[in-house]
Amino acid sequence: MTEFRLDLTDERLWRGDQLVRISNKAFKLLQLLARNPNRLLTKDMILEEVWQDVCVSEGLVKEYVHDLRQALGDDPKNPMFVETVRGRGYRFLGGVDLVDDTAEAAGGSTARNEPPALAVLPFANLTGDERWARFCHGLGDDLVTDLARYPDLTVVANGAGAARLEDDLDVRDLGGELGVSYVLGGSVQASKTSVRVNVKLIETANGNHAWTEQYQRDVGDFLDIQSDIVGHVAAAVGAVGGQIPHRERLRLGRRSPQDMQVYELYLLGQELEARFDQASVLRGVELLQRAVTLDPDYARAWLVLGWLCLQVVLEDWAYDPVEYRALMRQAFLTAAALDPLDPFAAMELAAVRAREGDQGGAGDALERALDLGGNQADLLIAASVYQATIMDDPGRALQCLDRGLDLLATVPQWHHMSAARVAYFGGDFDRAMDHARRGPDNLVTRLFGLLSTAQRGGDGALEDLAKSFRGRYATFEPPAFVAQHPITASGAEQLFLTGIGRAGLA
Secondary structure: OOOEEEEOOOOEEEEOOEEEOOOHHHHHHHHHHHOOEOOEEEHHHHHHHHHOOOOOOHHHHHHHHHHHHHHHOOOOOOOOOEEEEOOOEEEEOOOEEEEOOOOOOOOOOOOOOOOOEEEEOOOEEOOOOHHHHHHHHHHHHHHHHHHOOOOOOEEEEOOOOOOOOOOOOOHHHHHHHHOOOEEEEEEEEEOOOEEEEEEEEEEOOOOOEEEEEEEEEEOOOHHHHHHHHHHHHHHHHHOOOOHHHHHHHHHHHHOOHHHOOHHHHHHHHHHHHOOOOHHHHHHHHHHHHHHHHHOOOOHHHHHHHHHHHHHHHHHOOOOOHHHHHHHHHHHHHHHHHHOOOOHHHHHHHHHHHHHOOOHHHHHHHHHHHHHHHOOOHHHHHHHHHHHHHOOOOHHHHHHHHHHHHHHOOOOOHHHHHHHHHHHHHOOOHHHHHHHHHHOOOOHHHHHHHHHHHHHHOOOOOHHHHHHHHHHHOOOOOHHHHHHHOOOOOHHHHHHHHHHHHHHOOO
C-alpha cells in the first residue's frame, strides 16, 4: 500500500496514520484525479465535475491543485503525483490509494505555546439497539472532521481506542498519554420516536466538566440528525465564542502581555479585536505586530492583525490611515499565502481582490472560503456579508447567515454587526434594525441601523439618529466606506447609496 490513502467513506486523506488537512473541494478534486490515473483531465472537465453549477474561473482549479501538491509534498517541476499538461489540464500519476473503510488516527501531541489539543472519544451506544452503533461511530468521525477544520484546534481522532467517557476512565491520565488538554465524547439514547445525544467536554488537567449539552431530536433520517448535531457541537466547542477559545482566553487573565509567547499574544489580540473600542484595538495592533515579528509564519496572527487594522481604517482611529490600509492588505495577503486552507484567510483575500477591482478573483476566493468553512458558524456569518456586498447575492447571503446563526446557542455581538448588514442588503430593514440594536456600538452597526431606519421610512427617530451619527463620525465619507468595506457589487452599492441619501449623509 502506498503512503497516502484517500478514504472514500469519511472523505479524509491519510498519510500513514496521520490525518492530512484538505478541504472538501480538494478532496473531490483528488478523488476525481485518482479515479482517472494517467488520463488528461482538462480544466473544463474538472470545473464541470467538481464545481458543477457554481460559476468559478479556471484559476480556482490551479489553486486547488497547488493545495493538493502541498498536502502530498509534490514538486510541480518534478511531479510524483500530479502533472501539469501546459495549457490543457492535469494528469494524475498515481501514489494515492482509494479505500472504502474508515481509517483512524493515532494519538498526537501538542507542544507548548501551540493551539490546544482535543481528543474526540467514541460515543457510547446506550440504546440497546445495534442499528444506532453506526450513528455513534459516524457522530464521532464527523466531529473529528469538522473540528479539525478549525485552525485554532489540534484534533486527535478517537484517541483512546475503545475508551469512552461513560467508561471508568481517568481523563487526566488520558490527557498525559495523548498530549491533549480536552476530551470530547458522550452517549446516545433513543426511543421509537426520539433520539437524545449527551455531549461532554472535559479538561484533562483537572477532570472538570468544561461544558455539557443535551440534544433531543425526532427520529428520522440518521444522516440528517447526525449532521445537525455535529454542526451544533462543533460551533459550541470550536467557534470563536466557543468553549475552548473562551477558556484559553480566560487563562490569559493571569498572564502579563510582556511574558506571553506568540500564540498567547494572538489570543489576547483576538480578544482585544472583539471589544470594538479604540484603545483596545490599537493595543491589539501592537501585540499582533509583536507576534508576527516573533513568528512571521503564523498565519492566524496575520489574519487578526488585518482585522484590527480594518477597524482602525473604518473607524478613522489613525492619524495616518494609509499606513493601516497598507498593513491590512499585507496582513490579509500574508495570511492567505501562509495558510491556503484557512477559510477566513480566503474570505479576506476575496475582499482584497474586490478592493483592487478583481471581481472574478474575489468570487473565486469567496467560493473557496465557503468550501473550506461551510460548516463553521463564524465563517458562514462573516462570509455572508461579502456574499451580499461583493457577489450581489443577497439570497445566498441570507441563507449562509441563517445557517450560521442556527448553529450558535448564543450569538456574540459581532455577529449581530454582520447580520445587520446582510439583512440590509437583503431588503429586510426591520431585521437589520433589530440586529443593529444588539451589535457593538461602533460605526458599522450605527450606520446600518440608521440606513435601515431611513429605508424603512415613517420613523420619527431618523432625524435624531442621523444627527447623533454625524456628531460622532464627523469625518465619515460614503465613498471611502464603500471602497474599504468593500461594497463592489453594483446592486449592493446602489442600495447603500440610496440609504445614504435618505439618511441625509450624502
